Amino acid sequence: QKEVEQNSGPLSVPEGAIASLNCTYSDRGSQSFFWYRQYSGKSPELIMFIYSNGDKEDGRFTAQLNKASQYVSLLIRDSQPSDSATYLCAVEDSNYQLIWGAGTKLIIKP
Amino acid sequence: GAGVSQTPSNKVTEKGKYVELRCDPISGHTALYWYRQSLGQGPEFLIYFQGTGAADDSGLPNDRFFAVRPEGSVSTLKIQRTERGDSAVYLCASSSGGPYNEQFFGPGTRLTVL
Numbered sequence: 001q002k003e004v005e006q007n008s009g010p011l012s013v014p015e016g017a018i019a020s021l022n023c024t025y026s027d028r029g030s031q032s033f034f035w036y037r038q039y040s041g042k043s044p045e046l047i048m049f050i051y052s053n054g055d056k057e058d059g060r061f062t063a064q065l066n067k068a069s070q071y072v073s074l075l076i077r078d079s080q081p082s083d084s085a086t087y088l089c090a091v092e093d094s095n096y097q098l099i100w101g102a103g104t105k106l107i108i109k110p
Numbered sequence: 111g112a113g114v115s116q117t118p119s120n121k122v123t124e125k126g127k128y129v130e131l132r133c134d135p136i137s138g139h140t141a142l143y144w145y146r147q148s149l150g151q152g153p154e155f156l157i158y159f160q161g162t163g164a165a166d167d168s169g170l171p172n173d174r175f176f177a178v179r180p181e182g183s184v185s186t187l188k189i190q191r192t193e194r195g196d197s198a199v200y201l202c203a204s205s206s207g208g209p210y211n212e213q214f215f216g217p218g219t220r221l222t223v224l
Binding site: 008032043045046049090097098102103 | 150152153158166213215218
């Protein structure tokens with residue numbers, strides 16, 4: 001059974017701080033990893049994807065991948081109240097399907 | 111350009127009825143996915159089309175669920191004899207079919223079976 005695990009939260013972070021969201025996965029053959037943001041009542045929105053070990057930065061967002069530890073994370077710098085949402089981790093398996101975590105609810109406190 | 115669109119945005123039906131949900135993907139995207147999502151859960155895969163054919167329908171829960179994509183663009187998800195447990199948000203996503211499988215979602219259809 002291929003699994004993607006995320007802490008459901010809520011994760012509460014003060015405005016301006018760094019929010020760190022974590023995800024582990026079970027399928028060692030996974031090659032591509034995705035972070036989606038989902039506001040309440042809305043559909044998931046792609047933030048970033050990563051496929052190489054190490055860090056990938058895009059504005060205030062940094063995705064980190066460690067395939068040996070089967071671990072992917074998302075850092076949000078200078079957190080804003082508008083970053084409050086549920087963050088979904090998705091991992092592509094060998095059949096080109098995305099296996100989804102249940103999401104971590106992030107709350108940025110002003 | 112236009113994103114993925116889905117109609118209707120909301121559908122309320124009675125147990126036992128038939129429903130059709132429509133998805134119009136991003137122009138040029140060859141891959142189309144149907145998911146459903148319940149509160150507090152990640153999307154649950156239903157079916158994946160590459161072009162006109164269903165490349166993977168392993169997520170369809172039973173034979174009451176069926177989906178088509180006859181011309182390789184718009185897709186329709188069909189649910190027969192709806193049950194209360196079918197109530198969920200049905201999401202459609204499309205992808206260009208490139209190497210990294212970035213999927214872009216439509217706004218979803220909220221299905222309520224009374």
